[in-house]
Amino acid sequence: MKKTAAFLTLGCKVNTYETEAIRGMFEAAGYKIVDFKELADVYVVNTCTVTNIADRKSRQMLHQAKKRNPAAIIVAVGCYVQAAEEELLNDSSVDLVVGNNKKSEIVKLVESYISQQDTNYMVVDIDRENEYENLSVISTMEKTRAFIKIQDGCNRFCSYCIIPYVRGRVRSRDEEDILIEVRRLKELGYKEFVLTGIHLSSYGLDRLENSDDLYKQLPLARLIKLIGQIPGIERIRLGSLEPRIITETFVEEISKVKQFCPHFHLSLQSGSNTVLKRMNRKYTAEEYEEKVELLRKYFDNPAFTTDIIVGFPGETEEEFNETVEFVNRIGFSDIHVFKYSKRAGTKAAKMENQIPEDIKQRRSNELMTVVEKLSKNYKAMFLGKMDEVLIEEEVIIEKRKYQIGHNKRYLKIAIASEENLTNQIIKVEIQKELTKDILLSSILTEN
Template identity: 55%
Template sequence: MKKKVALHNLGCKVNAYEVEAMQQLLEQAGYEIVPFEPGADVYVINTCTVTNIADRKSRQMLHKAKKMNPDAVVVATGCYVQTDEGKLEKDEAVDLVLGNNQKKNIVEVLSEYEEEHQRQSHIIKINQTREYEELEISRTAEHVRAYIKVQDGCNQFCTYCIIPYARGRVRSREKENILKEVHKLAEAGYKEVVLTGIHLSSYGVDFPEDKKETLLSLIQAVNEVEGIKRIRLGSLEPGIVTEEFAKELAAMPKVCPHFHLSLQSGCDATLERMNRRYRSAEYKERCELLRKYFGNPALTTDVIVGFPMESEEDFQASYDFVKDIHFYETHIFKYSRRHGTKAAAMDGQLTEAVKAVRSDKMLELHQIRATEYENSLLGQKAEVLLEEKVEIEGADYYLGHSREYVKVAVPVQEKYQVNDMLTVKVERFLQPHILLGEDAE
């Protein structure tokens, strides 16, 4: 009888990729994949530690798994595992603790655990490696879009961030292995790929001179893969957006005009305390370069509010900068104090109440700017990749995303199906942040 395993992901797209890769390894080994519900023999939770809330959710999911089946093997892996300082070893809800660099060994570790018949924590973790830990997928939970992990680790050590300690230094995946995976996904029918990593802009910096690759050279190679129609990029650092980079990207028709450019603050004093490697004027120049070559791209970003010593004037400078750039989407995070980071020991820690007020103000601006950008697409033609069939206000639609990653609904017709790519005319808003497209061909 097949062992049943349920997997649950917390956190970023890199974590999601790793869960899918572990799932496929388990399936190949004969395990049956089941929903994260009571009845599984094994529960695998890929944890996150980017904020205190992420830590709490990770612990909650581990305890939930053990409650659903006290006799099941509960496996904790991911970034929270790397930074918990041994607390999980004493947690009776956890049977196996698997480090970030051991996910590829999930099948062997479970087999070893079962053979030993132990009911005590089995620890395989923390040994950070200088080589990329090879995982791959041949399909993904998303039926039309595949996220591909091309890089792990980070060398930046921003003062607020625990991730370099959880993920280790930069390790890039061999280009040949990435292309092999992209070809498999294209053959399986995927039309869109998203290149992602912990610090994507660092791709290739760890390669020796005789094997030198950059993120740009990787994108150019993926652009040549037949069957792939769209390429998206994960979060980028502003410094990578040079004139050459923007110009070369724009020369590749598969590259979508949708860029997430990490900001964190529009205040230079705060950026310095964060140990970010740019200042607001440089960031603005990089946005202008993308607009120079892509016209009206969707620019999105992250902003932290309530960083230590952020005065009202500092926050206002950040707010005014974000307002001036006109982002499509701004993801707002209230500063989360992470033990072990430099920012956690800084003077001038702000109250949660102050952070909440500033967050709300930024969120209001986000809603205004998101609607403004969506309005700019009205009356225009848009290429939409159909992703799912939905019902909206009693009518049936196919819902998908434009090249700008704006949601577009298209009325159902028999000739359409999921994974079709249509050119539509954007007529109006169907709902907030969902545009209505009519067939333009």
């Protein structure tokens, strides 16, 4: 009887990619893959440590797995492992501890542990790692969209962020290795490819010999163009970008790639220059706005999404209002709003003037009201317009079946249809709002 393995991913899209790669390694080793809620011989939890809440969730899921099957091998892997190695080694619910840059060895480590030939941990000093860990995805649980990890690590050291300490310095994946994976997944039918990484804007910069004015050397733009040359690729999308990468040359180059999706998740965090400085961000609000205008010069009505932290230590009402004014001026299509959460080990956790929780909650609520208005305004620009939707799933809304997917600008669009259209790109006319988050469309007859 085959041994069984179950997987759970916490955190970012990079973790999702890595879990898919790990799942493929276990399948190749002869394991039967089962749902995390089922009984399994091995449970792998790919952990997250971006906030204290993420730490707690990681512990809860590890303990939940051990409770489900006390005889199973419970494997903690990833970022929380790097941050809390000793704690996990002393946790009776955890059998095997595997840090970042050792995920490619996880099956071998599990088999060694089963045969009692090895220790119960493999955690490296991530700060000393200079090589990208080669992981590869054979297939994904997604039906239409494939995430492609192209780099790891971050050199930015924002004052609120623990990630550089648990992911290490920037390490880029070999270009040809990326292209091989994209070609393989394209042959399996995937139409959209999302390039992702811990600090995507730094892709390739660690491999350049000349470090002067690195962002002008455009390794990310080159990669996008190469992927666009692969026959059958329908869409190329990017994960989160830092404003510094948005130069005239970069934008001009990617605008030539017809498959490129004009949806930019452009990292902001605050619209106040004084808060940005305390965060150790490397740009001002004015520079950010210049980048937005540059993108609008080359792309028709691009979508801008971002993340904003409210209640950062020392944030005054005036600074918060600067953020609200800035957000309105930019006209984002969506914003992820986070209340600042202390993260042990970061500079911000030691800063004076920590903001009370009730003030953070009020500011979050106020900003979310603005976000809802901006999102509605952006969607309204598409009413009555023709567009293309990559269908991803069937859903039932108020007893009616809809085919739902996204356009290139990452707006969610529905078609009322009994026919399963999953993984097809459909030409539509957008009619009206179906729900707060979904636009309703009709199929154009030339489909």
